[in-house]
Amino acid sequence: xxxxxxxxxxxxxxxxxxxxxxxxxxxxxxxxxxxxxxxxxxxxxxxxxxxxxxxxxxxxxxxxxxxxxxxxxxxxxxxxxxxxxxxxxxxxxxxxxxxxxxxxxxxxxxxxxxxxxxxxxxxxxxxxxxxxxxxxxxxxxxxxxxxxxxxxxxxxxxxxxxxxxxxxxxxxxxxxxxxxxxxxxxxxxxxxxxxxxxxxxxxxxxxxxxxxxxxxxxxxxxxxxxxxxxxxxxxxxxxxxxxxxxxxxxxxxxxxxxxxxxxxxxxxxxxxxxxxxxxxxxxxxxxxxxxxxxxxxxxxxxxxxxxxxxxxxxxxxxxxxxxxxxxxxxxxxxxxxxxxxxxxxxxxxxxxxxxxxxxxxxxxxxxxxxxxxxxxxxxxxxxxxxxxxxxxxxxxxxx
Amino acid sequence: xxxxxxxxxxxxxxxxxxxxxxxxxxxxxxxxxxxxxxxxxxxxxxxxxxxxxxxxxxxxxxxxxxxxxxxxxxxxxxxxxxxxxxxxxxxxxxxxxxxxxxxxxxxxxxxxxxxxxxxxxxxxxxxxxxxxxxxxxxxxxxxxxxxxxxxxxxxxxxxxxxxxxxxxxxxxxxxxxxxxxxxxxxxxxxxxxxxxxxxxxxxxxxxxxxxxxxxxxxxxxxx
Numbered sequence: 001x002x003x004x005x006x007x008x009x010x011x012x013x014x015x016x017x018x019x020x021x022x023x024x025x026x027x028x029x030x031x032x033x034x035x036x037x038x039x040x041x042x043x044x045x046x047x048x049x050x051x052x053x054x055x056x057x058x059x060x061x062x063x064x065x066x067x068x069x070x071x072x073x074x075x076x077x078x079x080x081x082x083x084x085x086x087x088x089x090x091x092x093x094x095x096x097x098x099x100x101x102x103x104x105x106x107x108x109x110x111x112x113x114x115x116x117x118x119x120x121x122x123x124x125x126x127x128x129x130x131x132x133x134x135x136x137x138x139x140x141x142x143x144x145x146x147x148x149x150x151x152x153x154x155x156x157x158x159x160x161x162x163x164x165x166x167x168x169x170x171x172x173x174x175x176x177x178x179x180x181x182x183x184x185x186x187x188x189x190x191x192x193x194x195x196x197x198x199x200x201x202x203x204x205x206x207x208x209x210x211x212x213x214x215x216x217x218x219x220x221x222x223x224x225x226x227x228x229x230x231x232x233x234x235x236x237x238x239x240x241x242x243x244x245x246x247x248x249x250x251x252x253x254x255x256x257x258x259x260x261x262x263x264x265x266x267x268x269x270x271x272x273x274x275x276x277x278x279x280x281x282x283x284x285x286x287x288x289x290x291x292x293x294x295x296x297x298x299x300x301x302x303x304x305x306x307x308x309x310x311x312x313x314x315x316x317x318x319x320x321x322x323x324x325x326x327x328x329x330x331x332x333x334x335x336x337x338x339x340x341x342x343x344x345x346x347x348x349x350x351x352x353x354x355x356x357x358x359x360x361x362x363x364x365x366x367x368x369x370x371x372x373x374x375x376x377x378x379x380x381x382x383x384x385x386x387x388x389x390x391x392x393x394x395x396x397x398x399x
Numbered sequence: 400x401x402x403x404x405x406x407x408x409x410x411x412x413x414x415x416x417x418x419x420x421x422x423x424x425x426x427x428x429x430x431x432x433x434x435x436x437x438x439x440x441x442x443x444x445x446x447x448x449x450x451x452x453x454x455x456x457x458x459x460x461x462x463x464x465x466x467x468x469x470x471x472x473x474x475x476x477x478x479x480x481x482x483x484x485x486x487x488x489x490x491x492x493x494x495x496x497x498x499x500x501x502x503x504x505x506x507x508x509x510x511x512x513x514x515x516x517x518x519x520x521x522x523x524x525x526x527x528x529x530x531x532x533x534x535x536x537x538x539x540x541x542x543x544x545x546x547x548x549x550x551x552x553x554x555x556x557x558x559x560x561x562x563x564x565x566x567x568x569x570x571x572x573x574x575x576x577x578x579x580x581x582x583x584x585x586x587x588x589x590x591x592x593x594x595x596x597x598x599x600x601x602x603x604x605x606x607x608x609x610x611x612x613x614x615x616x617x618x619x620x621x622x
Binding site for chain 1: 448453454474477478479480481482484486488492494495496497501505506508509511537553557
């Protein structure tokens with residue numbers, strides 16, 4: 001066995017070093033492209049999925065959300081809870097919000113919207129709405145009677161549902177907001193867009209204004225927590241649950257709703273594309289290697305004639321395919337890791353959901369590399385074995 | 400050394416049976432240099448290939464040192480071809496990516512010899528066939544005669560019982576052909592090497608001990 005491998009290795013080495021370099025380079029180039037397409041689409045879909053997730057965390061919920069106890073409408077005396085949770089080193093931001101479903105009117109148009117009452121200073125420690133302002137400014141702690149709204153409410157700025165918006169109002173305009181029986185005029189201080197229609201369909205006012213309209217004090221509908229990157233959200237939830245907090249503690253993934261449907265759809269598409277990609281890969285490798293082998297049918301016949309074992313001949317071609325696969329995986333990985341991914345980080349790709357960077361983990365790349373390597377082995381083994389088992393005279397003399 | 404009994408080979412061309420060999424009985428002794436001759440289609444190459452275990456007959460037997468080699472499994476035949484038989488083909492049949500030396504020592508590697516032993520023995524045999532200064536050249540850097548000598552060295556290197564040569568001079572000019580035949584004669588004389596050669600050139604017969612003439616798949620005469 002070892003002796004057969006030694007001869008296979010010898011033949012493979014000689015073919016690769018003495019054979020046509022152009023064909024070898026072309027094969028490696030082709031297979032590198034195959035590897036890239038196998039990883040690239042998956043990485044783009046991974047990036048889009050990641051973008052959806054980060055949109056929720058960064059512009060809506062933070063990592064952890066605390067809601068009132070069962071059968072209660074508000075979290076009472078939330079200040080104490082904020083201080084208690086903020087003491088954890090994993091927490092980098094925390095904010096309390098009141099929420100209301102309301103109606104916003106401007107001239108002859110009106111829209112229904114979720115309106116959030118926030119502490120602007122605390123809010124910026126959890127979400128990035130302040131950095132998504134495209135016109136005007138974010139509200140400040142002392143602002144009263146001012147509102148910022150997403151583009152889906154204001155209209156303009158590329159809103160997706162323009163006809164259901166307020167029709168392109170501008171900063172400085174005044175809108176009338178109604179929540180339950182309360183009604184109040186607000187001056188538009190800023191318009192924001194996160195490029196994500198769910199986030200862009202909200203409006204933010206100062207929590208003091210909202211509390212006044214709702215007639216409440218020192219109460220909140222939810223507390224949102226931003227964690228240090230890398231902290232396990234489930235573990236942190238368990239930690240909080242262990243400290244005697246009786247409110248409902250939830251992780252952002254429980255708020256994904258339609259997004260979960262979109263991301264799981266993307267995930268399914270990704271799986272299907274992976275299978276198709278792998279099949280295409282297999283066929284390409286099969287064709288490339290088969291063409292290479294078929295050109296050597298006479299040599300294979302001669303080797304059989306002079307007493308070279310069939311396993312040795314098959315092994316020599318499988319080793320060549322393994323070498324090609326190894327080279328293209330390495331080349332593809334280096335290109336991906338040090339070329340394409342950094343390039344998309346520096347210049348993210350624009351998608352309707354926002355700017356997207358490629359998301360591919362080393363493990364995933366390694367897994368796809370292994371799939372491609374296995375495909376190369378099988379795709380070289382099958383045609384070589386078929387050819388080697390052909391009649392010797394047919395191989396040498398084509399008769 | 401090698402004996403065929405009622406060796407018959409019939410090719411099927413569509414629905415038509417074309418006989419290539421008809422119950423051929425020949426016997427070749429150790430140390431003989433035998434030429435198989437005959438016109439095209441007489442069955443000479445078919446006979447050589449069956450004796451060399453490269454093809455199977457329709458009927459009959461081939462005995463090598465008393466052993467019916469046609470009853471062996473494919474794997475056993477491969478081993479016999481590697482260790483007991485040597486081949487020289489008309490079109491040299493060297494592996495183009497391997498130098499002259501490597502074309503020869505490939506067989507020794509396959510036989511389980513170390514690289515060092517293989518290189519030494521292959522070099523010795525290449526020197527013996529007159530290619531001592533060309534061993535590292537690639538086949539495409541050699542003349543037809545030189546390539547055929549490499550093929551002869553490859554056929555010889557495993558110290559085979561018989562060398563089968565299928566029109567080894569067909570692609571060579573007269574000068575190179577003469578050198579190859581001289582080489583065969585020398586190997587036959589000095590090493591007592593058994594050689595069976597197919598040829599259609601009458602002047603080649605002066606190098607051989609015996610001529611078997613075939614016609615229409617039958618032995619026409621021996622001399």
